[in-house]
């Protein structure tokens with residue numbers, strides 16, 4: 001992993017964190033459903049064996065958000081399905097139970113082990129537009145598909161079943177995983193400005209900086225997604241941390257942050273994650 005002080009703040013991607021899991025983890029079965037569309041054809045060219053990819057990216061997400069994971073501590077997922085089909089937007093993730101909300105359900109509403117089915121919907125329309133925007137660069141298209149899927153798989157494995165989950169933590173952690181997983185979007189910039197609660201890459205870069213100084217913070221935030229967790233782990237209020245991070249960016253000569261581009265097209269609450 002690259003230290004947050006050792007690379008230029010505008011660099012979009014630090015060295016990927018290796019996938020290291022302490023124990024064998026039993027993953028649920030995955031299925032892939034492809035709807036006939038030019039973007040789906042591009043998807044199949046980029047990702048010939050998508051079921052294997054979903055498992056590989058799942059392990060990458062789990063390693064980053066559950067650093068001491070065992071199968072008994074992971075969300076009780078019964079299955080993961082990926083649906084590649086045309087729709088406006090980029091992607092979203094849903095779960096079969098209303099357990100991944102910003103408001104915690106009563107504890108007796110938590111389903112028993114292995115009963116949550118999770119669906120990722122990826123827009124083939126978006127894949128087609130990425131391909132066109134990048135002058136038919138297959139590598140660029142593949143990179144973006146992998147990054148979006150890693151973001152969505154992070155939501156699959158976050159699957160908050162017993163705790164409130166502030167939007168900026170949900171989305172910031174998902175883009176943190178893209179960043180540490182070596183799959184940051186090529187348009188991302190670690191820029192000065194904004195707010196820690198903006199979510200997406202802005203919060204993702206902030207969490208990357210925090211994790212470099214207080215290792216284990218993101219794992220703790222995944223277990224207890226609240227601003228109090230930041231204070232408890234670092235001893236500093238999140239607003240103060242943000243000011244320190246901004247000062248570091250300016251010292252490093254960081255450029256002004258651009259407009260944050262959310263993976264889902266618009267900022268929406270879990271669990272529906274529906275884009276506009």
Ligand SMILES: [Zn+2]
Nearest residue numbers: 171174263264
């Ligand atoms: Zn998201």
